[in-house]
Amino acid sequence: xxxxxxxxxxxxxxxxxxxxxxxxxKFKLREPKGSSAEIFLYGGQVTSWKNERGEELLFMSxxxxxxxxxxxxxxxxxxxxxxxxxxxxxxxxxxxxRVWSIDPNPSLPPxxxxxxxxxxxxxxxxxxKIWPHSFELRLRVTLEAGKLQLTPRVRxxxxxxxxxxxxxxxxxxxxxxxxxxxxxxxxxxxxxxxLDQKRFTEQGDSLTFDSEVDRVYLSTPASLALIDHEKKRxxxxxxxxxxxxxVWNPWDKKSKAMVDFGDDEYxxxxxxxxxxxxxxxxxKPGEEWTGYQExxxxxxxYFSGQMDPVNLKVKS
Ligand code: BG6
Numbered sequence: 293x294x295x296x297x298x299x300x301x302x303x304x305x306x307x308x309x310x311x312x313x314x315x316x317x318k319f320k321l322r323e324p325k326g327s328s329a330e331i332f333l334y335g336g337q338v339t340s341w342k343n344e345r346g347e348e349l350l351f352m353s354x355x356x357x358x359x360x361x362x363x364x365x366x367x368x369x370x371x372x373x374x375x376x377x378x379x380x381x382x383x384x385x386x387x388x389x390r391v392w393s394i395d396p397n398p399s400l401p402p403x404x405x406x407x408x409x410x411x412x413x414x415x416x417x418x419x420x421k422i423w424p425h426s427f428e429l430r431l432r433v434t435l436e437a438g439k440l441q442l443t444p445r446v447r448x449x450x451x452x453x454x455x456x457x458x459x460x461x462x463x464x465x466x467x468x469x470x471x472x473x474x475x476x477x478x479x480x481x482x483x484x485x486x487l488d489q490k491r492f493t494e495q496g497d498s499l500t501f502d503s504e505v506d507r508v509y510l511s512t513p514a515s516l517a518l519i520d521h522e523k524k525r526x527x528x529x530x531x532x533x534x535x536x537x538x539v540w541n542p543w544d545k546k547s548k549a550m551v552d553f554g555d556d557e558y559x560x561x562x563x564x565x566x567x568x569x570x571x572x573x574x575x576k577p578g579e580e581w582t583g584y585q586e587x588x589x590x591x592x593x594y595f596s597g598q599m600d601p602v603n604l605k606v607k608s
Contacts, residue, residue, distance in 0.1 A: 304407045314358030323407040325437035334360060336392040336411045336431045338368035341440045341587070349440075349527075349589055351463040351561035355552045363388045365552040366463045366561075370431060370444055373423055373456035375538075375569045376485070381422060384461070387413055387429060395430055400443070407435040414449075425454035441586045448575035455574045459538055459567035460585045462529075467522035469541055469559050474499040476516035477537070482507040483570070501562070504543035508569050512537040518564060524592045527564075533583035534566035 303324035311318050311332070318339070321329045326344035331337065341349045352366030363369060363384070371384035390413055398410035413429040420426070427450065432443040442460055466472045475498045483489045485506035494509070498519075516537060518527040531537075540563040542550065547558045566585040573581050 306407060306409060311358065316358055316360075319409045321407050321409065321433070321435045323435050323437055327435065327437055329433065329435045329440060331409050331411070331433050332358075332364065333392050333394075333411070334358070335364055335388045335390070336370055336413060336429075337364050337388065338433060338440070338442070339364060340367065341435075343589060344437065349465055349587075351465040351557075353553045353557055355554055355557075357552050360391070361389045362552065365550070368442065368463070369461040370429070371457075371459040371461050371565075371567075372429055372444075372446070373425070373427075373454075373458070375457040375459040375567055384459075386419060386422070388461075390416075390419070392431070395432075398430065398432060400432055400445075409433045425452075426450040427454070438590070439586060439588045441584070443582065443584050445580055445582045446573075446575065447580040448577050451577055453574055453576045455572045457567070457569050457572050458534075458583065459565045459569065460534070460583070461538075461563060461565050462585070462587070463561050463563050464518055464527055464587075466518070466520050466560060466562055469501045469562060471521045472501065472562060473519050474516060474539060474562075474564065475519065476513050477509050477539070480509050480512060482509040499539065501541055501543075504546060505539055505541045507539050508567065509537045509539065510570050511535055516564060518562065519592055521592070526590050526592045528586075528588040528590060529564055529566065530586040530588070531566035531584060533581065534568050534585065535571065536567040536569045538563065538565035538567045538569070540565070 305322045307320050309320055316332055316334045318330050318332045328342045330340040332339055339352060350367050356365040358364060369388040372387040374381045374385040377383050392411040392413045395410035395412035411431045428447040430445040434441040477494050477499050478497060480494050481491055484492055516529045542558050547553050548555050575581055
C-alpha cells in the first residue's frame with residue numbers, strides 16, 4: 293500500500309478503508325484541527341467534508357446509489373471528458389462512474405501537510421471505444437482546516453490532439469434554498485440550460501432561488517460566495533483554470549423525477565461547479581491542463597453583505 297494509507301502526522305490521518313454499506317473502497321482524511329473528508333475510488337468522488345465539529349458541509353442524497361455503474365448523487369464528482377450532453381458521450385462523461393486508482397506518480401510538489409490523496413484515471417480499452425483518446429486524469433484532494441482543495445489535471449498521452457470539457461460538480465449543503473444567495477455572478481452572461489442554452493445576462497444584485505436553476509455562467513471571477521443566512525455560514529469557492537461556473541438546483545418537479553434524489557432534498561442543496569464548458573480545452577500530445585477549486589467555509593459575520601474582493605482573491 294502507498295504511504296497514503298499511513299498516519300500523516302500525529303494528528304492528521306489518511307487511510308483507505310472499505311465502505312461498510314457499499315463495499316466500495318474509500319479514503320478517510322482527517323486534519324489536525326479535526327475536520328475530515330471521504331473520497332471514493334469509484335468516481336474519484338468526494339462524498340463527505342465535515343468541519344471540526346463534525347457537521348457535514350457537502351450535500352449527499354439519502355437516495356444516492358453507491359452501486360456502479362450509477363453515479364453517486366452528491367458530494368463532488370468530476371464530469372469528464374464532457375460536461376452535460378454537449379458531445380456524443382453519456383451526460384457528464386464517464387470519469388464519475390469509473391474506478392480510479394491511487395496515483396503512483398502525482399508529480400506535484402508535496403503539500404505543506406500530508407492530508408492529501410492523489411488519484412489517477414486512465415482509459416480502459418472499453419473506454420477507448422467510446423472516446424478514442426489516451427489520457428491521464430489526475431485528481432489531488434487536499435484537506436486543511438476550513439478548506440477543501442481539488443486539483444484536477446489532464447495529460448494527453450495520445451499521439452494526436454484531443455478536446456474535452458470538465459466540471460467539478462459540487463453539491464453544497466444549505467439550510468434552506470430559499471434563504472441563500474450566490475454573490476459574484478452579477479452582470480455576467482450565462483447559458484440557460486432550461487431555455488435551450490440561450491444566452492442571457494444576469495440582472496440581479498445576487499442570485500437567489502425560487503424555482504429551478506440550471507445555468508452556465510461565463511467568464512466568472514476567481515471567487516464566488518454562497519451565503520447561508522440561517523446557518524450564518526458562507527462558502528467561498530475559489531478557482532483557477534475554470535472560466536465558467538455552473539449553478540444548479542432541480543427544484544420540486546425535477547427532484548421527483550430523479551430516482552436517486554429525495555422529493556424535498558432540493559431545499560437543502562445547491563450545486564456550484566467550477567467548469568470549463570463554453571470553450572472546450574484542446575491538448576496536444578504531451579500537454580497537460582491543470583484546474584483548481586478550493587472551498588472554504590467561513591462564518592458569515594466575516595462578510596459585510598457584499599463580497600470583499602481583497603479577501604476573496606485566489607491564492608497563488
Ligand atoms: C448539472 C447540470 O451540472 O448537473 C444539470 O447543469 C443536470 O443539467 C445536473 O441536471 C445533474 O446531472 P445528473 O446527470 O447527475 O443527473
